[in-house]
Amino acid sequence: MESSISSVSTSSKSKRLLFDRRYGWVIDEWKDPSEEALAGGRGMFCILPIAKAAVKMASESVSLAANSVVISKSS
Incomplete structure (x- = not known):
């Protein structure tokens, strides 16, 4: 269903160019859940x-x- 064309990796993020039959070519970006959880919080x-x-x-x-x-x- 999906095929990976290229990938770029860093320490906490990973990007892939994928082809999805529903949407076409998309950039899939994986982010570290622990960093994302802290990024949206405002100390509330x-x-x-x-x-x-x-x-x-x-x-x-x-x-x-x-x-x-x-x-x-x-x-």
Whole structure:
């Protein structure tokens, strides 16, 4: 279906000239996913998942502490 004509490689990017029956000749560029993930971010994050994880961790800590107190008193 696709045939590679030429390729150019660098450390984190790779370009190939491919023929696709649907689109014709296209340049396929592979980028390192870790660099792409950091490139689009602007240092923003969503507080809701962080708050949910913090509340869950706090409730588990309280439950663990309460269970350890109950177990130590019954021994």
